[in-house]
Amino acid sequence: MKFVDEFRDPELITRTAAEIRRLADPQRLYRLMEVCGGHTHAIYRFGLKDLLPENIELVHGPGCPVCVLPMGRIDDGLAIASDPNVIFTAFGDMMRVPGAHGSPLQHKARGVDIRIVYSPADALKMAQANPSRHVMFFAIGFETTAPSTALTLMRARALGLRNFSIFSNHVTIIPAMRAILDSPDMRIDAFIGPGHVSTVIGCRPYEWIAANEHKPVVVSGFEPLDILQSIVMILRQLNEGCAEVENQYRRVVPWEGNRAALKAIDEVFKLRSYFEWRGMGFISQSALAVRESYAEWDAEQIFPTSGLRVTDPKAAQCGEVLKGVLKPSQCKLFGKECTPEMPVGALMVSSEGACAACYTYERRRHYLVSAGA
DSSP, X not given: OOSGGGGGXXXXXXXXXXXXXXXXXXXXXXXXXXXXXHHHHHHHHTTGGGGSOTXXXXXXXXXXXXXHSOHHHHHHHXXXXXXXXXXXXXXXXXXXXXXXXXXXXXXXXXXXXXXEOSSHHHHHHHHHHOTTSEEEEEEEESTTTHHHHHHHHHHHHHHTOOSEEEEEEEBOHHHHHHHHHHOTTOOOSEEEEOHHHHHHHOSGGGHHHHHHHOOOEEEOOSSHHHHHXXXXXXXXXXXXXXXXXXXXXXXXXXXXXXXXXXXXXXXXXXXXXXXXETTTEEEETOBEEEOGGGGGGBHHHHSOOOOOOOOOOTTOOHXXXXXXXXXXXXXXXXXXXXXXXXOSSGGGTSTTOHHHHIIIIIHHHHHHHHTTO
């Protein structure tokens, strides 16, 4: 198949859903975690849960980089932004993520120079256009976005541009998956592996999950048929007692990953000894820091930050949702105190956040059903 409409073909979807029902043992409960927030949104958007038998439970994972960022890191970035000589730049997803003293958008309303960019290269151009100001890019994302940040820093060094820096919040997916598997209150039968991250790191890094934990991993695309086919592949493995890594998303994901992108990451970044994840605590070797050779463009080296831990509001249950312990709608604040317009937690803000997906698609579907539409 070559075109998007083929991956949304109703007949093929019906046949694939029937195959899932045929493969699913009615005496067994299947708990499958979709790691990537993009999958979560696709599942809600296309109503894929309605096509599955009741004994297949889809569990939302921590694959939303905005969602797993702790409030303390947001506050540190905004503290730097309070310097009148600094222009704070970030992706649009970050604008409404709450810190302890408000979101970037609220700080912007108070007069702080905060701007949305679509790439770190845009922030670099802004630094070139404003030589008397310091432009800081609030870098965030898994290995998916880390190469573009790395290449931008390499470009800044080549240009000798000294009024540009990044505040690195890049995280890595494998340690998070390990932390989930080590969690005593979590039982996962298999993983729908992240598609975007895997375009960079490939499929090989997941092999330990199959070999050591005996859990199937199927790297999946994001269209309805991608996800449903991945579930078929997982069920076949589970029924045969197998645990392997399979690549459903072969049209995009190379098994060995993108070597040029990985080389750029290695050139600019190193692994942090540990990093805090919202709701999951400190995870070792789970984030990227700027190497010493690029310290002149590292905001954490240029500007003092407190590095204080800031706990989420007690009523918010973001951590339980991120770990798959709770469904978004089971959070006490969901749709009440916490909405996309007035979020309490990052999961209600990001385009990959599980709560945002549930609120946007599930609530709308329930409204249409109740209205008889």
